[in-house]
Amino acid sequence: MSIDNKRTAPIGVFDSGVGGLTVTREIMRQLPDENMVYFGDTARVPYGSKSRDNIIRYSRQIIRFLKTRDVKAIVIACNTASALALDVVKKETDIPVMGVIVPGARAAVQATSNKKVGVIGTEATIRSKMYSRTIREMDPDVEVIGKPCPLFVPLVEEGFAKHRISEEVIDYYLASMKESGIDTMILGCTHYPLLRSKIMKYLGEEIRLVNPAYETAMELKVLLKELGIQNVGKDIDPDKQEESCANGSYEFYVSDAADKFKHFANSILPYDIRTTQQINIEEY
């Protein structure tokens, strides 16, 4: 592929299901001219309770699929897959592959004043200690407190994000975190930003929440620029630039239940998905 073709080639983004759409949303906002191909592994969601071997196998299959769509770079928009599979698949893949852990860790290290950082995520993400290791490589003085919150994903997936029940579950999981003395907490699962306002209300304003989705889009922007493969887009009237969002062309694929996914996506994206295509990911 020539550099010019590479510029207009899409970015591949994948997640275990709908959670990665919070990353997609940030990419649409910060890189409005980039084209995207999203894959949500709705047939095998959730990843958070599964073994490393399976998460690596799933990630390899999805990367093989995304490469058939001629993507120029891949974002693993899933904390569990970033924690368990990124190291392995990055080495095997001839285009840039980035995850959400390094950007999230970097933002937390920059945000913390008292060097006490909390991380919430799936069982697999927390068990992997990947956030903890990455943060301490950046600053060995930072203490990291991890807490798995496995019920948050089904709460979001089943539409309870704004319901009182979520408040009870937040209290159940985060009571000890609230008392731990952290000043920064990473939302270490792409579903959790959808519970952000309730978590923020519960923890109070003294604890700063880091959403790796935002930082990931920022790092992707830097990476594409460094490699000279960012999509320049159409000429935009500078006065109207702030309004530009989601100008790219977007394709959405899932491994199951395409309609349910589309409905969810349309409720959170600044862009109306018209079609979502179901594929058999086990064939890749």
Added chain:
Amino acid sequence: MSIDNKRTAPIGVFDSGVGGLTVTREIMRQLPDENMVYFGDTARVPYGSKSRDNIIRYSRQIIRFLKTRDVKAIVIACNTASALALDVVKKETDIPVMGVIVPGARAAVQATSNKKVGVIGTEATIRSKMYSRTIREMDPDVEVIGKPCPLFVPLVEEGFAKHRISEEVIDYYLASMKESGIDTMILGCTHYPLLRSKIMKYLGEEIRLVNPAYETAMELKVLLKELGIQNVGKDIDPDKQEESCANGSYEFYVSDAADKFKHFANSILPYDIRTTQQINIEEY
């Protein structure tokens, strides 16, 4: 296989994960001398939010696997797979295959006095209307009210069955059911019996709960006897017969996270699982 070999051959039981262990527990109680091979599809759980095509594909793979273990009959101990796949796989399989819907429906028809029956289950089970159709084939005068309760499965899987949060979720899903005038309600998902006492407390004693696991074990007993392939077992002192439970030999297989499964299984079975083997179900 000769009839004598068939008698001692195991019964294959499968579910999307741990839920089917409530059926296994009933088979251990009511058919204590039968050997069993259990498969829990922990890599692809939950089934309740997935499409019919995938549920049929998963069921076919699992039946192929169970047949390699020389099972004499198969129990689909999962309401979603019973609702969506039983009709198809039954025709393709040369040994008896039974599900949990017909036994559950029959028990509800026998239990109801006012001919108003409630059914709770996964989204896929309720959407299939399989309970409704089966009940009305048995008695066209029975009115069936279905309600999907998708958060019940993760609540059970994440260990909230006895927690106050479950009471809130029960209230959220079942408030309309409580006011609907039903006198009988089917626990149409194998996870739900683990929430039984809380559901019973919430609905009150006027509404009778049907657990298809119990009825499925009873129908399996009748089926094996009719076919002359029940395992006769060792001679048991009739005075001690009531104590006999789980005398068979049991094998447990999963598609992921064998240790988590074993831990859960040991908390609900009248039998201590020593080993659980992980297999790659996609190879079958």
